[in-house]
Amino acid sequence: MALSLTVNGDHLASTADPTTPLVDILREELHLTGAKPVCREGFCGACMVLIDGTPRPSCLTPAALADGCEIRTVEGLATQGQLNRIQAALDTSDAVQCGMCFPGMVVSLTHLLATTPDAVREDIRAALTGNICRCTGYERIIDATLLALATK
Amino acid sequence: MIPGPQMRNAPVETRNATTSIHVAPSLASALDALAEYGAAGAAFAGGTWIMRSPVRHEPLRAHYVAIGRIPELGSIRIGPNAVEIGAAVTHAALAAALSDLPEFNVLVAAAARSANPAIREMATIGGNLATSDFAAADCVPALLCLDAEVEISSRDGCERMKLERFLEIRSTLAPGRLVTQIIVPRGEHKTAHARLPLRKAGDYPVAIVSLSISVDGTGRVRTARIAVGSVEPVARRWERLDAALIGRPLDPAHAARVAAELAGEFAGRDSVDAPAWYRVSVLPGLVRRAVAAALGA
Amino acid sequence: MSDVAATMDLRRRDAADKLRGRTRYTMDRYLPGMLHAAVLRASVPSGRIVRLDISPAARLPGVRAIVTAADAPGMTGIGIADHPLFARDVIRYDGEPIAAVAANTLAQAQAALAAIEVEIEPLPAALTMADALAPEAPLVHPNWRDYEVLLEGGAREGNVAWEATVVRGDVDAAFARPDVEIVESSFRVGRQNHVAFEPRAVVASYEDGRFHIETSTQVPWGIRNATARLLGVPPSQVRVTVPPVGGGFGLKFDLAIEPFAALLARASGRPVRLVNSREEEMLTCLFRENADIRIRSAVTHEGEIVGREAVVLMDCGAYGGEQIFLTTMTAHTLGGNYRLGSVRLVSRAVYTNTAPNGAFRCCNGVYNTFALERHTDEIAARIGMDPLAFRRLNVLGDGDLGATGQVFEADVLRPMLDRMDTLRDSAAPPPALRDGRLYGRATTVGTWFVFVGPSAATVNMNADGTATLVTSGVEIGSGSMVQSLPQIVASTLGIPPETVIVRAADTDAAGYDVGVGGGRTTVSLGAASLSAAQEVRTKLLKVASEMIEAAPEDLVMRHGRIEIAGAPGSGRTVAEVATYAQARNGPVSGTGAFTGAGVPAMPGCVAGHFIDAIDIPVFAVHDCEVAVDPETGHVEVLNYRVVQDVGRALNPRAIHGQIQGGVVQGLGYALHEEVTIGSNGRVCQSGFETYRVPLALDVVPVEISLYEGAPSMGPLGTKGAGEVPILNVGAAIACAVANATGKRIQELPLTPPRVLELLLDRKPDLALPHIAEAWADNLVRPHKAAQGNM
Structure with a gap:
């Protein structure tokens, strides 16, 4: 049975096994390699995507439950190639290092910006509990988030 | 020397190509499917445990029945005497729904601080109770101290039982039976949830103390239900501590002292993250924190 | 040359695509x-x-x-x-x-x-170094004698894959002096997994x-x-x-x-x-090795270290790999920081039947610094001297001898300690802990180096005024390839750094390079790039001098122009000159090469070493404050401060990013990240559930002061800045926790169970029976320096 996925506005079909993690369909079938399957346990957040507007680790989302959902990946967040607010702030702040965690960071923080406009430093830290970064030591990501929150 | 299992090279190894997922539109449909699949099937709620089967080197079942889209399993009904929580309610939804009811502070804290934000949007209360291999579930001790009951349904009907009883039988639950809701009685309680992850957050707590206490007009403890999670393979009540607190003024330091005297009854479980002795050693401190939090509420 | 400062804090060109999920790492290729x-x-x-x-x-x-x-x-x-x-x-x-x-x-x-x-x-398996060094131990490599030796000089025998020794001065005489205290300390550290997000x-x-x-x-x-x-x-x-x-x-x-x-x-x-799957990465990554260390020092009551000896056992796992090289680094780390009257060190890489270990940011420097700094605090306590005063008295200064007898240049650590005092004193006083937690603070010093070695670069001047830099350098995230190298080339040619194209590494296109690591990118690749760019500059100036009719030495390259100094707007654009040069003589290019100078050690001091002396030392001073929860053993870092010797900061913002990230990786090593090996020989931490790296809630913003001006043979006076930030984190945390608890910290990581174990006095003093009592009994071959080591 074919699955029907809406990814970044495109309607796509997949014949993947229903328990296939969404991240593998995105990467191997659709070649959307922004989401990274780093831990496959839901701890690292590098595979985070928005499913019907909510950040979900795509490693723990089976294809069958993504069927019919509106999926937005990091590739779909920069509209017309323009960086969104958090992407621009992270760029401006020189926050990026190896970059592997940032697709997930950007997804989680895009959601934070939309839902918690009055977030303070500790809120941002708590919101990133499921987004691990091994390079940066986080502070610049938090600074960039505050910058993005301030540039409404 | 016992050889280890084959190291996993890729996440797909144990994925069974014939595994199916039936996304149940209604409870009846889910119960029918579970009955038909029998031992080859299982309920799939948030998926945060089942989807990690490959990481644990466990094979998937042949059939899953996804229950997350069944309306009645996703709702929370707050009545005058009890709160009824659908089994597929997520941790995030549970925490949000009960945040204004101080008597449920323990459950809100358990649901709102477990794992990480994205997992809390997926993981369900029913899954938390039904996963017998998960010793560090936050909601289990929280619901134990709240004297919760569990409703289990099958095609043939439904039954209710105390959570304690459910924890005893859950690993041997007959195929075709599904946790459908959790019923939590209401009351004038002070409650609190003290959990101890090894980092500030984001990992499973190595020990949990949940408590629900009522006090009389003079500030003495009238009723006490304390539950301990993650210290042993299955969460359980700490009835000797309950008994020791009743009739005494509620005081964090005193409660911690009594807990230190009684903590020897816990065997503790050894795991990669923490040794057994550690889980037991931190209990008095967690009791102190829980009592302090309950008093502050 | 135009001012490199004009290009400071250059942003990364690779950030936007990384943020959009467009960057194709190797794992994304199809x-x-x-x-x-x-x-x-x-x-x-x-x-x-x-x-x-x-x-x-x-x-x-x-x-x-x-x-x-x-x-x-x-x-x-x-x-x-x-x-x-x-x-x-x-x-x-x-x-x-x-x-x-x-x-x-x-x-x-x-x-x-x-x-x-x-x-x-x-x-039968030897799973620990104690197993492997036992008299009848099974040999991991029974035919070790038959292996091809790629570098002569290391002593080897059985499960000792490599042994390196340093002896300078008469240590026995120092220890026999009547006026000294003998202080002995033992330490053990576990492995650390890199957890690179791309496997x-x-x-x-x-x-x-x-x-x-x-x-x-x-x-x-x-x-x-x-x-x-x-x-x-x-x-x-x-x-x-x-x-x-x-x-x-x-x-x-x-x-x-x-x-x-x-x-x-x-x-x-x-x-x-x-x-690789994450599980393969968790179980077979080339970990920072576990190690067992014993240090003894003979110290006078005035605080002079007259003698020091140490045995460092490093577990290389089943194959020698990087640990064989790292036996060298004990001399420069554990043997670093302080003036020593006499010293003898043995550093042994030991085979075990476990997954091979490898290189990890500052390698054994991290735990040798932990051991040295904890030992230093134990010395200060024994002789009743303030630990900071003891350090100030003894840190290496201008003209002092290192362990291998190399002569250190300039006073660096002492003014860095002063700088740290200023940083600490200007901060708000520590909050009084009213929650029963124990407060502790510590300041530690560390010595690391830049792993110089060969690098090659070519700069092709394009007719459109851009330049293409061709090297075998790799962008691993530190920013060196997209920030410091284009900054160096751009400042030499007076063009914007954005117009310096950086070719991704290709061994068919660029000359030999040792690799990106050891803090060497900006130094070695930078020096080669600088020299290639200078050749281009010389060629362009020559052509321009004909076009402009001015002597080359009167010309400057700035703002994309070649013009007469003192006459902005005169002359021609770089593109015009490059186009003209290309038409007349053919395309302009330059090549550059670099390798370390080879600072001398004292003859006879070292045996089995790959590097006898360090060309570019790098120093660090760290200071931290912690709160320890006596009920649970949790350590909270309240403040963290770093003064780092960077030579010269080309991109201070990028260096700050490296320091914050490196310190946090070090906090993981010091507090959270534990690797244990089960009785079946397998690493127990197979994923992120059990291997805990720091999360956003666990870290603090690091207060940073970059110390510039220490001598360096690096281009424009630079030193590597990305590797060093992790160096003394384990040391600083351990010393602070020891100060907070009054307990003897001998092991890392300081996970809550390990700290509580100490607080409850459940843990006996660390015993290392596989380290022989007499230093010389730990050697498979008496110390005898090879002649003509590199």
Whole structure:
């Protein structure tokens, strides 16, 4: 049975096994390699995507439950190639290092910006509990988030 | 020397190509499917445990029945005497729904601080109770101290039982039976949830103390239900501590002292993250924190 | 030369695509017709392969190629060639590769692995260094004598893979002095996993008789040469290119899974992708090694260190690898920081039947600094001196001798300690802890180095006024390749750094390079790039002087122009000059090369060392404040401060980013990240549930002061700045926790159970019975310095 996925506005079909993690369909079938399957346990957040507007680790989302959902990946967040607010702030702040965690960071923080406009430093830290970064030591990501929150 | 299992090279190894997922539109449909699949099937709620089967080197079942889209399993009904929580309610939804009811502070804290934000949007209360291999579930001790009951349904009907009883039988639950809701009685309680992850957050707590206490007009403890999670393979009540607190003024330091005297009854479980002795050693401190939090509420 | 400061805080050109999810790391690559590969790994730590039959697997659907030890005849290693690609008859660690399969899909490759029939007879294993050094220990390499020696000078015997010694002065006499206190300390540290977010990954193809390996590595030339060695082909038949690398930290400073994919590509005639699973990364990464350390010092009551001796045992796992080189670094780290009247050190890499260890940011510097600084505090306590005053008295200064007798230049650590005082004193006083937690603070110093070594660069001046920089450098995330190198070239040519194109590493295009690591990118690749750019500059100025009719020495290159100094707007644009030069003489290019100068050590001091003295020392002073929860053993870091010797900061903002990140990695090492090995020889922490790296809630913003002006042979006075930030974090945390608790901290990481164990006095003092009482009894060969070490 074919699955029907809406990814970044495109309607796509997949014949993947229903328990296939969404991240593998995105990467191997659709070649959307922004989401990274780093831990496959839901701890690292590098595979985070928005499913019907909510950040979900795509490693723990089976294809069958993504069927019919509106999926937005990091590739779909920069509209017309323009960086969104958090992407621009992270760029401006020189926050990026190896970059592997940032697709997930950007997804989680895009959601934070939309839902918690009055977030303070500790809120941002708590919101990133499921987004691990091994390079940066986080502070610049938090600074960039505050910058993005301030540039409404 | 016992050889280890084959190291996993890729996440797909144990994925069974014939595994199916039936996304149940209604409870009846889910119960029918579970009955038909029998031992080859299982309920799939948030998926945060089942989807990690490959990481644990466990094979998937042949059939899953996804229950997350069944309306009645996703709702929370707050009545005058009890709160009824659908089994597929997520941790995030549970925490949000009960945040204004101080008597449920323990459950809100358990649901709102477990794992990480994205997992809390997926993981369900029913899954938390039904996963017998998960010793560090936050909601289990929280619901134990709240004297919760569990409703289990099958095609043939439904039954209710105390959570304690459910924890005893859950690993041997007959195929075709599904946790459908959790019923939590209401009351004038002070409650609190003290959990101890090894980092500030984001990992499973190595020990949990949940408590629900009522006090009389003079500030003495009238009723006490304390539950301990993650210290042993299955969460359980700490009835000797309950008994020791009743009739005494509620005081964090005193409660911690009594807990230190009684903590020897816990065997503790050894795991990669923490040794057994550690889980037991931190209990008095967690009791102190829980009592302090309950008093502050 | 135009001012490099004009390009300071240059932003990263690779950030926008990384933020949009567009960057294709090696693991994201996908070629037409590509096969997927998987590796069969041993699941016992020690055994003999009795039978291996691949034929049932070869018959399975989709399987295109299977390779085994028979396909890889060579051996590789550092110092000694002890490491085959696949286990040959003998299994030496749990996880050791036995065969590799390529199939149409990953699932098919997995199915094929399961169908390979392998029978292994278990053999006794030495899982710990104590096991391995026991009198009747099973030998991990019974035929160790037969291995090809790649560098002469190290003593070896049985499970001692390599031994390096330093002896300077009469240590026995120092310890026998009547006016000294003898202070002895023992330490043990566990392994650390890099947790690079991109696992080791490779896409290989085989075309026109040559291998093309696209891989996630820090050492493209190392991969080229080691792959050729293992496969038994000429190195010129291997081309290595490197896409953006998703985290290195030293993990990718050695050969990994590249040869499997290369062999499978040749066997199948198709491109092959091989990506390690996270579990494979967790269990077989080239960890920072576990180590056991004993230090003794003879110190006068005035605080003079008249003698020091130490034994450092480093677990190399089943193969020597990086630890063999790292025996060298004990002299410069544990033997660093302080003036020593006399010193003797032995550093031994020990084989065990465990997964091989490797390089990790500051390598053994991190735990040698932990041991040295804790030992230093124990000395200060014994003689009743303030630990900071003791450090100030003893830190290496201008003209002082290091352990190997090298002469250090300039006072650096002492003014850095002053700088730290200023930083600390200007901060708000520590909050009084009213919650029963214990407060502690510590200041520690550390010595590391820049791993100089050969680098090559070419700069091609394009007629449009841009320049193309061609090196074998790799962007691993630190920013050196996209920030400091274009800044150096741009400032030399007076063009904007954005117009310096940086060619991704390709061993077919650029000359030899040791690799990206050891803090060497900005220094070694930077020096080669600077010299290449200077050649271009000289050529352009010569042409321009004809065009402008002015002497070359009167011309400057700035703002994209070549103009007469003092006459802005005069002259021509760089593009005009480059176009003219190209038409008249052909395209302008320049080449540059660099290698270390080779600072001398004192003759006779060292034996078995790869580096006798350090060309570019790098110093660090760290200070931290902690709160320890006596009920749970949790350590909270309240403040963290770093004064780091950077020589000269080309991009202060980028360096600050490295320091914050490096300190946090060090906090993981100090407090959270634990690796244990089970009785079955397997690492117990197989994923992120049990291997805990710091999360956003666990960290603090690091207060940073960059110390500039210390001498360096690096270009424009630079030193490597990205590696060092992790150096003294374990030390600073351990000293602070010791100060908070009054307990003797001897082990890392300080996880809550370990701290509570100390607080409850559940833990006996660390005993290291496999370190002999008398220093000399720990040597397989009496110290005898080889003549003419490099």
